Amino acid sequence: MFINIHTHAQIYDAKLELVNANLQASDQTNYYSYGLHPWHLKEETADSLLANLQLRATEKRCLAIGECGLDKICETDLRLQERVFMEQIRIANTIKKPLIIHCVKAFNEVLNCLNFSDNAMPVIFHGFNNNANIARLLTEQGYYFSFGKALMGFESNAARAIVSVGRKQFFLETDTADVSIKYVYKKASELLRIEEEILKQQIVSNFETVFNLKL
Numbered sequence: 001m002f003i004n005i006h007t008h009a010q011i012y013d014a015k016l017e018l019v020n021a022n023l024q025a026s027d028q029t030n031y032y033s034y035g036l037h038p039w040h041l042k043e044e045t046a047d048s049l050l051a052n053l054q055l056r057a058t059e060k061r062c063l064a065i066g067e068c069g070l071d072k073i074c075e076t077d078l079r080l081q082e083r084v085f086m087e088q089i090r091i092a093n094t095i096k097k098p099l100i101i102h103c104v105k106a107f108n109e110v111l112n113c114l115n116f117s118d119n120a121m122p123v124i125f126h127g128f129n130n131n132a133n134i135a136r137l138l139t140e141q142g143y144y145f146s147f148g149k150a151l152m153g154f155e156s157n158a159a160r161a162i163v164s165v166g167r168k169q170f171f172l173e174t175d176t177a178d179v180s181i182k183y184v185y186k187k188a189s190e191l192l193r194i195e196e197e198i199l200k201q202q203i204v205s206n207f208e209t210v211f212n213l214k215l
């Protein structure tokens with residue numbers, strides 16, 4: 001079976017699609033995650049959104065908190081981002097659900113937040129396309145990766161990282177890209193030089209470990 005670990009809409013292209021759902025909308029997909037994205041944070045609404053998140057995240061089909069994290073390129077004040085991220089780490093640990101992380105040029109800060117919070121939940125860095133040093137650092141700390149369209153890039157960081165991080169530590173995604181998850185699997189199996197069937201089984205096994213769910 002195909003698993004798409006992070007998409008912004010259910011497109012029925014994979015058997016299991018973890019949709020980044022809108023907290024304020026009522027339309028629900030099969031499986032989803034809820035999170036406050038650093039791009040959209042406002043000081044005035046952050047606390048009420050966090051309260052709403054804490055409530056909604058307990059829904060059974062909400063499998064993870066995210067995407068959430070830190071982004072040093074966006075306009076949002078970094079202190080506000082850190083405060084809201086820390087709070088989301090706390091919620092994830094309280095309700096015992098994994099975190100899906102958006103991280104742009106802020107790996108040190110994200111790791112500090114996770115360590116400072118004594119995070120004990122699995123963490124997936126989504127859309128990973130960073131250099132070998134960062135990949136190694138995150139691998140050593142037992143974090144997970146999700147790779148998407150960057151795998152298509154010739155000799156991209158993602159294409160290198162998927163080979164180095166180890167088969168037990170990654171997932172595949174489409175995010176907002178106009179690409180089929182099936183094509184992402186195909187590309188990943190080529191890069192890893194393994195049969196697509198083996199890759200599918202590995203990701204199912206990774207999913208069961210991280211989400212503590214039997215598929």
Ligand SMILES: [Zn+2]
Nearest residue numbers: 020067175176
């Ligand atoms: Zn996304």
